[in-house]
Amino acid sequence: MARLAPISRNHAQSQSLNQVQPLLKPVYLALSQPFKGKTSVAEESVAVLDPTVFNQPLRPDILHLCVVHHLDSLRQGSANTKTRGEVRGSGIKIRRQKGTGKARLGDAQSPMLVGGGVAFGPKPRDFSTKLPRKVIEMGMRVALSAKVQERKLGVVSQLSWPQGKTKHLAQKIDHLGMRKTLFVTGLSKPSATLERAIANIEKVKLITTEQLNVYELLKWPRVVLDVKAVEYLERTYKKDVPFTPTPTNS
Known part of the structure; x- marks a missing residue:
C-alpha cells in the first residue's frame, strides 16, 4: 500500500494551476x-x-x-398493399380439388394469381428514429x-x-x-x-x-x-x- 507523503502549500498551488483548463x-x-x-x-x-x-x-x-x-x-411510410383478405372478390373455390390435372387452387384472392392479394407486402409505418x-x-x-x-x-x-x-x-x-x-x-x-x-x-x-x-x-x-x-x-x-x-x- 502506497504511503501518503505531506506536500507543501506552494506545491499544492502549482498542482492546482496545472489542472486548470486552458x-x-x-x-x-x-x-x-x-x-x-x-x-x-x-x-x-x-x-x-x-x-x-x-x-x-x-x-x-x-x-x-x-x-x-x-x-x-x-x-x-404511406405504402400500403392489400392482403388476400382485403382484396375484393368472391371466396368461392375456382375449380374442384381433384380430377382436372391442374394445380389445386382456392379463391381468386390467392397471392399466386394475378389480381390477388400481396403476401408480406408493405403496410403504413413510422420510419422516424430517436x-x-x-x-x-x-x-x-x-x-x-x-x-x-x-x-x-x-x-x-x-x-x-x-x-x-x-x-x-x-x-x-x-x-x-x-x-x-x-x-x-x-x-x-x-x-x-x-x-x-x-x-x-x-x-x-x-x-x-x-x-x-x-x-x-x-x-x-x-x-x-x-x-x-x-x-x-x-x-x-x-x-x-x-x-x-x-x-x-x-
Whole structure:
C-alpha cells in the first residue's frame, strides 16, 4: 500500500494551476458584404464567434447520425398493399380439388394469381428514429465548425432587401458570388420583401434559425448567417467554457 507523503502549500498551488483548463480562443471572421449598403466591407468589421459552437473537432460519426435521423423523419411510410383478405372478390373455390390435372387452387384472392392479394407486402409505418438531444446539439456544433474550417461560412450584419423584385436581387447575388448559398436569419419571420424576392432565385434558399438543422448545413456548399442568427446559435448551443476576452481598440 502506497504511503501518503505531506506536500507543501506552494506545491499544492502549482498542482492546482496545472489542472486548470486552458482558455479557448474565440473565432474571428470578417463580415461579408450585405445585399444592400456599402459596396465594400471595412477591414475592422469582424465577427467574434464562440469557440464552443464554431470551433469544435470534426466528428463524421455524429454528422452521419444526425443526417440519418433527419432523413428518416422525412419518410412518409404511406405504402400500403392489400392482403388476400382485403382484396375484393368472391371466396368461392375456382375449380374442384381433384380430377382436372391442374394445380389445386382456392379463391381468386390467392397471392399466386394475378389480381390477388400481396403476401408480406408493405403496410403504413413510422420510419422516424430517436436520437438524444445532446447528440443533435453536438451535430450542430460540428457542422458549423466544419463550415468555418472549410471557409464556407459567412456572417453579414443583416439580411434585408428594399424591394420584392427578383431580378435585381439575383443580379446582386451573382455579383457577390453567392449562388448555391443557404441564408439563415435570426428573426422569427424574415423580411417580407427579401422572402418574396429570393423565393424564385435558383440555387438559393432563405430560412430561419428554427428551421436550421445539420442536414441543411451539410447540403448547401455555403452558409451565410446574419448577426441575430449567430446570437441565437451561440445562445442555444454554447457550452460554459471560459475563453480569452476579445481585445478592444482604445
